[in-house]
Amino acid sequence: MSAEKTTQKIGVCNLCEAICGPVLTIEDGAVTGVKGNPDDPLSRGHICPKGVAIADIHADPDRLRRPVRRNRATDTRSEIDWPEAIDLVASNLAATINEHGRDAIGIYLGNPNVHSLGSMTHGIGLVKALRTKNTFSATSVDQLPHQLLAHLMFGHQLLLPIPDIDRTSYFLVFGANPMASNGSLMTVPDFPTRLRELKRRGGHMVVFDPRRTETAKVANEHHFIRPGTDAWVLLAMLNILFADGLAAAPSYADGLADVESAVAHFTPALAEQMSGVPAAEIERIALELATAEGGVAYGRIGVSTHEFGSVCQWAVNLLNIVTGNLDSVGGAMFTSPAIDVVGTGLIGRGHHNARQSRVRGLPETAGELPVSALREEISTPGPGQIRTMLTLSGNPVLSTPDGARLDEALEGLDFMAAVDIYLNETTRHADVILPPTGALERDHYDLIFQTFGVRNTARFTPAVFEKDAGARHDWQIYRDVALATIGKLHQKPSLRTQLRIRARMSLSPTRLIGLLLARGRTGVTLRKLRANPSGIDMGALRPDLLPGRLQTRDHRMVLAPALVLADLERLAKVDLPADGELLLIGRRHKQDNNSRMHNTERLTRGKAGHQLFMHPSDPATRSLEDGAVVTVTSRVGKVRVEVAATDDMMPGVVSLPHGYGHARNTGMTKAAGVPGVSINDLTDPERLDVSGNAALTGVPVTVSG
CATH class of the missing domain: 3.40.50.740 (Rossmann fold)
Known part of the structure; x- marks a missing residue:
């Protein structure tokens, strides 16, 4: 290797939200090595498989270079x-x-x-x-529910509270998988190390998810929750805090009494009926969050993409607000970027x-x-x-x-x-x-x-x-x-x-x-x-930015937006799930990004991850064998795909990965040979949150041989 022809350059991996800083080895005009940059103050030397493959994308023969x-x-x-x-x-x-x-x-x-x-x-x-x-x-x-609630409550669509993960003591997670994503609407590269640091300082992470995800597997606690029912659990937690006198709001917030009245119907017992999460667990976790020194609730894709995503994000924001964990160290905080787009x-x-x-x-x-x-x-x-x-x-x-x-x-x-x-x-x-x-x-x-x-x-x-x-x-x-x-x-x-x-x-x-x-x-x-x-x-995120950081006209926080309160009436009319009903959810992989990177050999080698995940009891009751090719049918479409039985799934819940289905590309790229089907051939454009966000999770399906 000639020293004259080999250099190192600091780059950026902007393939996902983690925005890690890699160090690239360049030899004869080609990237021959990628490693994390330990001097990067945010990513701290972390790099994931996608970041390593940035060289493959640059040199990809499938990539178009002329019109x-x-x-x-x-x-x-x-x-x-x-x-x-x-x-x-x-x-x-x-x-x-x-x-x-x-x-x-x-x-x-x-x-x-x-x-x-x-x-x-x-x-x-x-x-x-x-x-x-x-x-x-x-x-x-x-992410539309997140942006809409930021606009309605704080006055700007991008004024999103960010978990102060480096200092929190209690991390409550709904429908997020940062071990795979390195955060979403929370730029948190090197989440695995940050989680180990949280545990070393005596912290606790609790995850609610219908699948035992990569994040759930390393959490202190994981609770299965029926897809699309997070709203009942989140509202029940608020109900408990009001009932126990633990809910308060800052002086610059309006509508606390309206919130208390609105959540009164959503009891832990009702939440258990709808979600499958025991009422006692809901109550315990709510109280732990409220009494923790620097706790934070966080919800992401799993609660953004169902029919009550806006209610969920409202409730997540409220949990942080009424427990005193908004705009405080270890809680949900606002950033102070060099270019303040807000x-x-x-x-x-x-x-x-x-x-x-x-x-x-x-x-x-x-x-x-x-x-x-x-x-x-x-x-x-x-x-x-x-x-x-x-x-x-x-x-x-x-x-x-x-x-x-x-x-x-x-x-x-x-x-x-x-x-x-x-x-x-x-x-x-x-x-x-x-x-x-x-x-x-x-x-x-x-x-x-x-x-x-x-x-x-x-x-x-x-x-x-x-x-x-x-x-x-x-x-x-x-x-x-x-x-x-x-x-x-x-x-x-x-x-x-x-x-x-x-x-x-x-x-x-x-x-x-x-x-x-x-x-x-x-x-x-x-x-x-x-x-x-x-x-x-x-530096670290700074506390006490409110109310000055608020972008509402009067610099006051709106706790009870009319749009969300009205949607609670729709939520209250939802029936219990039908016996034997299967609900479809998505999943994502660390080795790809949405529909991209499936033509990169470095990331697609090894065990395929395109299968329909099912709890072992569900194929058994349908006389289906593990590994069999089955038909998955929703209101709008059907696909044929292999089954993979795993106890990582909640019974009654099935999962397909997001971003597959390249076979319709008729062999025009290497990705066309990657097995798998598109989950969005099954998702229904008529299932929407009040914001207009697509309800991609909790889709009713049947599975047959």
């Missing part, structure tokens, strides 16, 4: 040059707007956008320039139900419609029907409800374009794919996940590699499409608006980050970050 045009007649694709590709996309976007109006354009933003600086600074600019009401994103299959108004406060979807009348939130409405908005004729679709780094065919019917609907569009580095189950329908540079070829500063960090840190990471001469960054693609489309419109924005859009879209993301840091009050500048590539540690 691709599809011939619909033959379903074949060929590379074209950038000017032709941009013109083709802009011409079709403009033609659709000119003939049918702006709402004939549909836009879907996938999860990777929030992990790319260019998408955050310029992708949103493109969306705003197109001004369509038919905008959708992964938010409404993932306090500066860089991202808006949010709003809800300002308008509704055309077909079903579903509410928008923060300008986006529920993605459960996307298919019907494409396939239902009439004014406002989506005729042209633009997807930005997303794969809704695999990640949104009833994906099989969405797959069919996409083929009926007049035109579709995608910004993506892969030909996937969704982008295969695109007439043009515009592939941006990869993560190692562009500068990165994390605007969002440093806002959700369990510690206040800041890090700027310059591109590890220069981009190829013929490549374009995502922000350049968004800029060029936006400006070219505006130029082709019959009714153009005012000259002043055009000049403002051009000026805004022409500034590079790095330049914008420098300006935003200079506006901040932390003293962190781009110059300082460049001098400290591992990042700058700004």
Whole structure:
């Protein structure tokens, strides 16, 4: 190995919310080694299997590097040059707007956008320039209840309380698996070490989940809970705290009496009936949380994605508030990032139900419609029907409800374009794919996940590699499409608006980050970050930020939002589960990220994880053998998949992993050979939370041979 040809560079792994800092070994222009950076103040030397595989993504032969045009007649694709590709996309976007109006354009933003600086600074600019009401994103299959309740209670959709995991003594977890995810809406790299530290200082972790997850297996306690019933348990815990005189609220909070009245019906006995969790356990844990020195409740995907996700997130927030654990050390705290997207108004406060979807009348939130409405908005004729679709780094065919019917609907569009580095189950329908540079070829500063960090840190990471001469960054693609489309419109924005859009879209993301840091009050500048590539540690989360950090108009906290109180009436009418009913839940793996990374050999070798998990008693009562191929049927679809019996499952609950089902990609990538089916061929777009979030968990299914 030649010393002259071998270097080490500090990079960033922005594949998931953990945003770990790796050290990359570069030899002859290729990444030959990836390890954790011990000097990174947030990830502290941690790296997971996905981070190691970032080199595989960079060098992936499946990755698109030039624009691709599809011939619909033959379903074949060929590379074209950038000017032709941009013109083709802009011409079709403009033609659709000119003939049918702006709402004939549909836009879907996938999860990777929030992990790319260019998408955050310029992708949103493109969306705003197109001004369509038919905008959708992964938010409404993932986290919408969290953002809605942050808006309703604290005044801003991203003012999310973050568990102070490094100092908590009692960690109560509902429907989250940070051992696999390294946190979600809680940026907590190296969770395994942080959990060991919690236990060493005498702390306790309690997990409620229908599956004995990787996190449940290392918890002090795990309690099986019937899918979709978390709300009854959480409300019963609040009921107990009020009954025992342990519930209080700060002076700047309104509505405590309304909360007490609202939860009076939700007793521990009722919670036991609905959830299967013994009433005595519910009471004990509620009291332990209330009396712990620095306790915190946390709920994530398992409670975000069922029909009462907003009630659950409201109740989680309330548990932290009424026990005195909000805005206090060891509890749920607010971050103080170097670029404050909340306090500066860089991202808006949010709003809800300002308008509704055309077909079903579903509410928008923060300008986006529920993605459960996307298919019907494409396939239902009439004014406002989506005729042209633009997807930005997303794969809704695999990640949104009833994906099989969405797959069919996409083929009926007049035109579709995608910004993506892969030909996937969704982008295969695109007439043009515009592939941006990869993560190692562009500068990165994390605007969002440093806002959700369990510690206040800041890090700027310059591109590890220069981009190829013929490549374009995502922000350049968004800029060029936006400006070219505006130029082709019959009714153009005012000259002043055009000049403002051009000026805004022409500034590079790095330049914008420098300006935003200079506006901040932390003293962190781009110059300082460049001098400290591992990042700058700004310290532990700080207590006593409230009420000043609140973004409500009067700087008061709203404990009893009318939207949630009204939804309690719907909750109270839910019947007991039917005997013998099977409920479907998802699961995620440490080795992949949603529908991505299944074409990476490093991460897919070894034992396959695509099977339908069932408790051993459930296949036995249906005369099914372990390993047999079965048919799983829901209201909207059916799939064929192997069974794997495991006592990690609660009886009556079955589980399929999220993000599989690549066989429909007709062999166009290596991932097509990965076994497994899409759980979202079974999930139901009519099952929704009051926020509009898809209810992907607790789906009633039958399983037969």
